[in-house]
Amino acid sequence: MIKVFGHTSPDTDSAASAIVWAWYLSEIQGTPARPFLLGTPNTEAAFVLKHWGVEQPQMLDLAAGDEVVIVDTNNPAELPANIADASITAIIDHHLLIGGLHTKTPIDITIRPLACTATIMYDLMGSAVEKAPNQIKGLMLSCILSDTLEFRSPTTTPHDRAVAEDLARHLRVDISAFAAEMFAAKSDVSAYSEAALLTMDSKAYEVGGKELRISVLETTSPAQILSRKDALIAAMPGVAADKGADQVLLFIVDILNEEATLIIPNDLVRTIAEKSFGVTAKGDTVVLPGVMSRKKQIIPVLAV
Amino acid sequence: MIKVFGHTSPDTDSAASAIVWAWYLSEIQGTPARPFLLGTPNTEAAFVLKHWGVEQPQMLDLAAGDEVVIVDTNNPAELPANIADASITAIIDHHLLIGGLHTKTPIDITIRPLACTATIMYDLMGSAVEKAPNQIKGLMLSCILSDTLEFRSPTTTPHDRAVAEDLARHLRVDISAFAAEMFAAKSDVSAYSEAALLTMDSKAYEVGGKELRISVLETTSPAQILSRKDALIAAMPGVAADKGADQVLLFIVDILNEEATLIIPNDLVRTIAEKSFGVTAKGDTVVLPGVMSRKKQIIPVLAV
Numbered sequence: 001m002i003k004v005f006g007h008t009s010p011d012t013d014s015a016a017s018a019i020v021w022a023w024y025l026s027e028i029q030g031t032p033a034r035p036f037l038l039g040t041p042n043t044e045a046a047f048v049l050k051h052w053g054v055e056q057p058q059m060l061d062l063a064a065g066d067e068v069v070i071v072d073t074n075n076p077a078e079l080p081a082n083i084a085d086a087s088i089t090a091i092i093d094h095h096l097l098i099g100g101l102h103t104k105t106p107i108d109i110t111i112r113p114l115a116c117t118a119t120i121m122y123d124l125m126g127s128a129v130e131k132a133p134n135q136i137k138g139l140m141l142s143c144i145l146s147d148t149l150e151f152r153s154p155t156t157t158p159h160d161r162a163v164a165e166d167l168a169r170h171l172r173v174d175i176s177a178f179a180a181e182m183f184a185a186k187s188d189v190s191a192y193s194e195a196a197l198l199t200m201d202s203k204a205y206e207v208g209g210k211e212l213r214i215s216v217l218e219t220t221s222p223a224q225i226l227s228r229k230d231a232l233i234a235a236m237p238g239v240a241a242d243k244g245a246d247q248v249l250l251f252i253v254d255i256l257n258e259e260a261t262l263i264i265p266n267d268l269v270r271t272i273a274e275k276s277f278g279v280t281a282k283g284d285t286v287v288l289p290g291v292m293s294r295k296k297q298i299i300p301v302l303a304v
Numbered sequence: 305m306i307k308v309f310g311h312t313s314p315d316t317d318s319a320a321s322a323i324v325w326a327w328y329l330s331e332i333q334g335t336p337a338r339p340f341l342l343g344t345p346n347t348e349a350a351f352v353l354k355h356w357g358v359e360q361p362q363m364l365d366l367a368a369g370d371e372v373v374i375v376d377t378n379n380p381a382e383l384p385a386n387i388a389d390a391s392i393t394a395i396i397d398h399h400l401l402i403g404g405l406h407t408k409t410p411i412d413i414t415i416r417p418l419a420c421t422a423t424i425m426y427d428l429m430g431s432a433v434e435k436a437p438n439q440i441k442g443l444m445l446s447c448i449l450s451d452t453l454e455f456r457s458p459t460t461t462p463h464d465r466a467v468a469e470d471l472a473r474h475l476r477v478d479i480s481a482f483a484a485e486m487f488a489a490k491s492d493v494s495a496y497s498e499a500a501l502l503t504m505d506s507k508a509y510e511v512g513g514k515e516l517r518i519s520v521l522e523t524t525s526p527a528q529i530l531s532r533k534d535a536l537i538a539a540m541p542g543v544a545a546d547k548g549a550d551q552v553l554l555f556i557v558d559i560l561n562e563e564a565t566l567i568i569p570n571d572l573v574r575t576i577a578e579k580s581f582g583v584t585a586k587g588d589t590v591v592l593p594g595v596m597s598r599k600k601q602i603i604p605v606l607a608v
Contacts, residue, residue, distance in 0.1 A: 091401075095410055097406050097407045097411065100403060105600070106416070107401065108416055109401060109415035110414060112410070113409065113411055295410065300408060
């Protein structure tokens with residue numbers, strides 16, 4: 001039985017695309033497979049699974065020699081510590097090649113510069129997509145709407161959009177109404193601690209000798225998060241120490257206004273903000289107009 | 305203009321698949337591209353280019369920021385030293401993921417456990433294959449026959465074979481006759497020095513703390529190479545030092561008899577031979593029946 005899973009701190013694409021691919025392997029390819037999670041899904045992912053009537057996958061328990069398919073990441077830091085002892089049979093991802101994973105034999109690796117893992121799966125499945133039940137089609141649509149922020153993110157390609165629109169047509173889903181429900185679920189972060197908010201969508205990135213955690217919160221209600229700014233700043237050193245990082249950068253992405261607010265807790269982050277984004281950052285936050293994508297608009301420009 | 309190239313010490317798949325993909329990018333995708341070489345092609349690759357009337361690509365001169373597509377390898381040790389300064393736009397390969405390359409943004413990466421890079425390209429091209437001139441189809445066929453040793457290698461998949469047979473049908477090529485010509489060209493190694501023979505198809509591999517060069521010579525005339533055994537053994541320490549390795553292992557693959565002869569210059573290689581292949585190695589060579597593939601039958605079992 002092949003174990004299919006995405007990254008730690010599962011978001012919609014990571015949780016749902018694992019379910020989609022496990023379905024494809026089991027039902028179309030005839031290779032028994034099951035999806036697993038590497039943590040509690042975020043509020044949007046939990047909403048999406050419930051909306052489509054899909055059971056939440058179990059937490060991964062990975063043993064040496066297990067056959068696995070990795071989706072939505074190729075970064076060992078976002079995978080179980082013992083991933084090197086597993087037998088990786090495939091990787092499907094849309095992130096930059098981080099260069100940390102290696103395999104003992106040639107395997108199937110498909111990485112595409114698309115907005116979403118589910119879009120790549122749609123392409124890999126070919127005509128088998130037609131055999132997918134509505135649940136699976138709904139999960140794929142949800143992944144694309146989540147990762148593209150309903151086509152607002154600059155990571156969106158015409159192909160991602162076309163695939164989402166094709167799925168929505170089949171499902172008779174009103175994209176705007178459904179995306180609004182998803183984003184409302186994602187924006188309800190009242191149950192999370194500050195430390196949880198700082199790590200729920202966070203990637204390690206090294207620049208200029210500094211080990212940074214680049215954390216992003218996508219929301220339709222930035223004020224809800226910004227009202228906790230002081231507590232978030234207070235929680236940053238502990239989270240950084242816990243992750244072995246020098247600093248946490250928190251970008252609050254306002255989905256509807258298409259801008260990000262970066263919290264500035266100290267002079268290091270102030271320097272990073274000014275050098276990376278060409279802004280003047282005087283207070284303890286700075287607004288970055290148009291910035292919505294860590295992958296396209298944050299990671300490539302980061303300078304310390 | 306995108307620069308398309310394979311690995312150092314170019315063999316048929318590495319040289320010809322770069323030409324094939326540059327054709328596809330330029331003529332079908334409308335993205336100007338040119339193939340390049342990272343060294344002098346081996347005698348088989350040179351024969352193949354001449355046979356299909358294709359000009360030998362120029363040697364690569366790689367500048368920082370150049371847009372490149374890497375084919376038939378994902379190993380930085382087999383690429384120019386300044387590959388990290390290039391802008392890699394795609395990787396198409398059929399080797400194990402070595403884990404050394406990384407990219408600044410998401411790119412197209414297609415790795416498949418097939419015998420040959422050209423087979424993957426055939427799949428990626430889809431119906432555009434029909435538009436390929438006979439030269440390009442001929443190069444693709446040659447790649448598959450070379451990497452599968454005319455379907456004898458255990459790396460051969462039914463799909464590689466089906467693609468080769470489809471191409472041969474279109475080209476009205478007699479596979480056995482043409483493969484025999486290719487292998488005769490590959491077996492004519494009289495012009496090479498011992499050091500050149502030890503490095504012409506050689507991959508670095510670390511096992512048990514030892515840095516090894518795993519060199520393979522595929523031939524229809526093993527006696528021609530074995531007649532130079534003493535000189536090959538004498539050349540090994542110099543080649544190993546030059547490559548920063550502890551030892552060169554030379555496997556002479558007899559294409560027709562489907563076996564390999566490993567040269568045993570010292571007790572380290574004797575131990576490796578016995579531990580890895582379960583043989584008793586008393587003399588200065590040992591025959592390994594059925595062993596034809598470094599990827600499938602040598603690298604995975606190596607033990608020191």
